[in-house]
Amino acid sequence: MNRYYRIWRITSMFISFFIKVWWYKKREERLGKRVMAPRWTALFQDMAHRFCETAVELGGLLIKAGQFFATRVDLLPSEITKELSQLQDAVPAASFDHVQKTIQKELGKPLEEVFLSFNKEPIAAASLGQVHQAVLPKGDKVAVKILRPKIDQIINADFAAIRITMIMAKFFTDLSKQLDLDAIYQEMHQTFSDELDYRLEIKNAERFRNNLAEFENIYIPRMYKSHSTSKVLTMEFIEGQKIDNYEFLKKHNIDREELGRRLIQSYLHQVVVDGFFHADPHQGNLYVKADGTLVFLDFGMVGEISNRTKENLRNLLFSVVERDSEKMVDAMANLGFLRPTANRNLVRKAMQFFLDNHTPEQMKEMEKTKNLGPIGADLREFIYDQPMQIPANLIFMGRAGITAFGVAFGLDSTMGAEVAGPYIKKLMEDKDGGLTNVVLQRVKDYGTTLITLPGLLSRTLKKADLGELYVKVGNLGDIQRAVLFQTRLANRLVLALLTSTATLCAVIFYTQDFYSEARGAALIAAFLGILLLWHSRKKPRDSSQPFHRNGPF
Structure with missing residues (x-):
């Protein structure tokens, strides 16, 4: 497929999405939210379906991008994320001629x-590559993964199309005011580009083998470096x-119960202890041997957590x-959960309200009944109602946690939160600067405050006595809106x-038979009346609020 035609197909699709959303917003201003609510739902479902x-027709990066955005419940309406979550990373296999030529060249x-x-029929085919079963000269059974033809060109074209789409979104929508589109693009570019080099997957597999060595019944397949390159992987x-x-x-x-617990404990170990985790632990990447050994496969998509993030x-x-x-x-801001436009004071009040309405007793009851629906719905509404986002990193x-826990609950529906207990405790203990260091840091902070307080108080009182003390208000949003309302009210009066x-x-x-003057006064009255109606219709926009009840759309 021609590069420029591919870019046009992708960008034109998103342009049509922008136009439809803009038109529906205009209609909502006239018809109201209640009338437009079901129409918005139908529109989002239609957009996601298209x-x-x-994505299935073009393959390449679109399938990966769809799976990526299926996890962005903080950005997209549920109608879109639900449809995208069903997008399977499976496409028709490439020809065997391509496989032969690639192996000989590499x-x-x-x-x-x-x-x-070498089995000509692939045992698996995905958007970036496909897998064939083979046997080495020494008799070792192997799985050979080969990148799809011209996948580099396809991915580059897809990145170009996504980049163009994001630039248009900056100019023609308000998305850039609420979202860091550049950061999202960079995260996608880095993550998906790594999957195009199988040498990185070999390094990741070796790292996982060392990190999970303490688990007796978890296995990482052997990688054959002598029969692998950036485009061919033999394992x-x-x-x-x-x-x-x-x-x-x-x-x-x-x-099954023990297997589920082992899966969760191994994943928590990756996140909490190693800070390096398998980012795509779905059923297709998790195998079980006849002796019960759990096997992790496909190490192209991984995630890493820095010590600062863990802190x-x-x-x-x-x-x-x-x-x-x-x-x-404060912790949410350091992690990147708050958008640039966030009013931290309002967010704090909202968080306090959320904490007050989700007591430990309620959490225990939900854990017993395995019904997390209420808190899940509240969290979703909270994300949409507040200037929050899920950090790209x-x-x-x-996503990996939700996937792994979903697989584990399929094995054991009675699994409780106690399985995570040892690793939550490990997160809070002394290792890597845990509880002791946190307490010491807080004591240090309080001590520093007490030492500097007298001098600060003295300087403040001196400025007040000299009339040099000024009060700076960090957020004038509410005051500005109140003043603006009063100004508009005075103008209307x-x-x-x-x-x-x-x-x-x-x-x-x-009545005094001054008809010319009467017509002039009537025209002036009509003009002023129209101007009054126009001013009455104008509503100030609060830029600190989300775009729509369903997210940025």
Whole structure:
């Protein structure tokens, strides 16, 4: 497919989305939110459906992008994220001729010399590559992953189209006022570009093997570097079944509850202890051997958590336990949960309200009943109603966590939150600067404040005595809106008074047979009346609020 045609297909699709959303906003101003609510729902579903159809047809980055945005519940309406979550990373396989040519070019030998046998039919085909089963000359069974033809050109064209779309969004929509589009683009570019180099996947697999060595029944397949390049990856073939093949588990007497707990504990270990985690732990990347060994596959998409992020997550956890909304907002700001336009004071009040209405007793009850629906709905509405966002660097951790926990609950629906207990405790303990260091830091902060307080108080009182003390208000939003309202009200009162006066003059002139003057006064009254109606319709826009009840749209 021609590069420029591909870019046009993608950008024209998004342009049509922008136009439709703009038109629906205009209609909402006339018809009202209640009338437009079902129409918005239908529009979002239609947009998501068209995106999925286009992604399946074009392949490449669109499928990955759709899966990425399916996790952005803070940006997109639920109608869109629900449809995108069904987008499967499966496309028709590339020709075997391409596979042969790629192997010969990358490994320097014909396929027949590299492998003792090679299955022409792929066992899996995805948007970026496909996998074939083969046997090495020494008899080792392997799985060979090959990038799709011209995938570099396709991905570059898709990145160009997405970049153009984001530039248009900056100019023709208000998205850039609420979202850091450049950061989102950079995160996508970095993440998906890494998947095009299989040498990085080999390094990731080796790192996971070392990190998870303490788990006896978790296995990372062997990677064959001598038979791998940036476009060809040869790894050990796993004799087993997907983790959700419950008949296989039953046949081999594998304890589903223990397997689910092992999966969650290994994932928490990756996040809390290692700070390096598998970012795509769905059923297709989790296999189980006949002896019950859990196998992780596909290490192209990984995530990493810095020590600073872990520290802020720890502070956020402390603030929730202490039910301290001010510290919670500080931790959220450090993690990037607050948008640039956020009014931190309003967010703090909202967080305090949220904490007050979700008591520990309610949380325990939801944990017992496994019904997280109420708090999930509240969190979703809270994100939409407040100037908040999910940080791009934590998106994959959240997505991977939800995926892993979903797989685990499929294995054991009775699993409770206690499985995470040891790792939550580890997050809060002394290791890597845990509880002790946090307490010492707080004591240090309080001590510094006490030492500097007398001098600060003395300087403040001296300025007050000299009349040099000024008060700076950090956020004048509410005051400005109040002043603006009073100004608009005064203007409307003056216009109403002038309109009434002109009308009264017209009546007096007419009764006194001054018809020319009466017509002039009537015209003035009509003009002032139209001006009054126009001013009455204008509504000030609060730029600190989200665009729409369903998110930035």
